[in-house]
Amino acid sequence: MRILVFNAGSSSLKFGVFEIGTGEAHLLKGGFDRFQNGYCKLKLVHGAEAIERHMACGDIGAAGGVVPALLSEFGLSRIDAVGHRIAHGGPDFTEPALLDDAAITAIEAITPLAPLHNPANLEAVRLARALWPALPQIGVFDTAFHQTNPAAATTYAVPLAWRQAGLRRYGFHGTSHKYVAQRAADALGQPLAALKIVSCHLGNGASACAIDGGVSLDSSMGITPLEGLVMGTRSGDVDPGAFGFLSRQLGLSIEEIEDALYRESGLLALGGVADMRDIEARASNGDPDARLAIDVYAWRARKYVGAYAAIMGGIDALVFTGGIGENSPAMRARICEGLEFLGLALDPVRNHNVMLDDYAAPRIEKDGSRAAVIVTETAEQLMIARETAQALKGK
Numbered sequence: 001m002r003i004l005v006f007n008a009g010s011s012s013l014k015f016g017v018f019e020i021g022t023g024e025a026h027l028l029k030g031g032f033d034r035f036q037n038g039y040c041k042l043k044l045v046h047g048a049e050a051i052e053r054h055m056a057c058g059d060i061g062a063a064g065g066v067v068p069a070l071l072s073e074f075g076l077s078r079i080d081a082v083g084h085r086i087a088h089g090g091p092d093f094t095e096p097a098l099l100d101d102a103a104i105t106a107i108e109a110i111t112p113l114a115p116l117h118n119p120a121n122l123e124a125v126r127l128a129r130a131l132w133p134a135l136p137q138i139g140v141f142d143t144a145f146h147q148t149n150p151a152a153a154t155t156y157a158v159p160l161a162w163r164q165a166g167l168r169r170y171g172f173h174g175t176s177h178k179y180v181a182q183r184a185a186d187a188l189g190q191p192l193a194a195l196k197i198v199s200c201h202l203g204n205g206a207s208a209c210a211i212d213g214g215v216s217l218d219s220s221m222g223i224t225p226l227e228g229l230v231m232g233t234r235s236g237d238v239d240p241g242a243f244g245f246l247s248r249q250l251g252l253s254i255e256e257i258e259d260a261l262y263r264e265s266g267l268l269a270l271g272g273v274a275d276m277r278d279i280e281a282r283a284s285n286g287d288p289d290a291r292l293a294i295d296v297y298a299w300r301a302r303k304y305v306g307a308y309a310a311i312m313g314g315i316d317a318l319v320f321t322g323g324i325g326e327n328s329p330a331m332r333a334r335i336c337e338g339l340e341f342l343g344l345a346l347d348p349v350r351n352h353n354v355m356l357d358d359y360a361a362p363r364i365e366k367d368g369s370r371a372a373v374i375v376t377e378t379a380e381q382l383m384i385a386r387e388t389a390q391a392l393k394g395k
Contacts, residue, residue: 083388089141145174171219343370
């Protein structure tokens with residue numbers, strides 16, 4: 001079965017074509033980003049060939065309209081289904097679902113819970129339905145993997161009326177956490193069911209997940225993707241009392257505070273830029289704000305690793321993924337500092353020499369470390385393709 005996958009973000013559109021059957025093949029990988037003045041940058045990988053182009057497309061809709069021509073260019077016009085990443089599935093979407101009119105309406109209703117993500121996801125869905133109206137469109141939800149979280153993890157200690165209105169914790173990045181947990185088990189040569197894993201997806205968005213026996217037990221994000229770790233422009237954990245404080249002291253509305261926590265906080269607020277690569281470069285040049293941003297980021301992540309080891313009663317593997325997790329040896333080292341009491345000791349040479357070609361999952365702990373430390377590239381699109389094919393076979 002040949003699956004086209006879309007992963008639309010607020011400022012990017014990634015896509016891929018996969019053959020899913022007795023084996024698996026990644027036939028084409030592509031991504032549009034840096035939308036400026038009616039143009040964008042396109043990156044393609046086809047076999048061993050890597051291609052970059054500047055395209056006349058000023059937004060995600062225009063970029064998506066180019067995809068059929070690209071598929072034709074590489075002889076991939078025949079596809080059997082389209083899979084979509086959907087960030088927030090709310091309480092109803094606990095597994096991959098056919099994206100018909102009713103499903104789209106239901107996803108629109110929970111868009112306020114993921115205002116940076118669901119609108120872009122739905123834009124890609126509508127575009128794909130228009131371009132391939134005869135094909136099934138399947139949504140794979142970031143929140144679905146965390147439906148196994150116990151009530152102790154998902155319940156906020158707030159009035160019953162609020163909880164009855166739908167206030168609860170969901171968790172996100174589920175597709176990524178699910179993939180890297182299995183990849184870690186493969187690297188260790190052990191069954192996933194026997195392992196206690198803390199997965200750290202560290203990118204522009206970031207979350208940690210406690211995975212016990214292959215089952216998500218807790219995740220750092222909450223009802224929205226705003227809770228938890230420090231992110232590129234998102235604050236992560238903030239005392240809810242801050243809303244009242246900021247309203248009284250600065251006269252800010254709830255909407256203004258919420259917008260700032262999503263778009264003007266995180267690394268951007270602390271270090272002046274949202275990209276960890278730039279933060280690290282500034283810190284190396286002595287910038288005190290950048291150094292503080294790194295300290296806060298690592299402190300928060302390390303705190304969650306320790307907490308998740310506690311609720312699982314131990315840790316067998318710490319897994320790093322996402323753009324920062326995969327590419328920043330310095331941040332991996334900072335997060336692992338002080339975790340020796342968990343039996344986790346990082347090897348600095350192995351950490352520095354990580355290579356991630358062909359979905360590798362190198363181990364970077366010291367010899368004798370009781371807990372493994374693993375780095376691996378996440379493969380959300382591959383997981384979406386797998387789950388799309390599985391959903392269609394089940395019908």
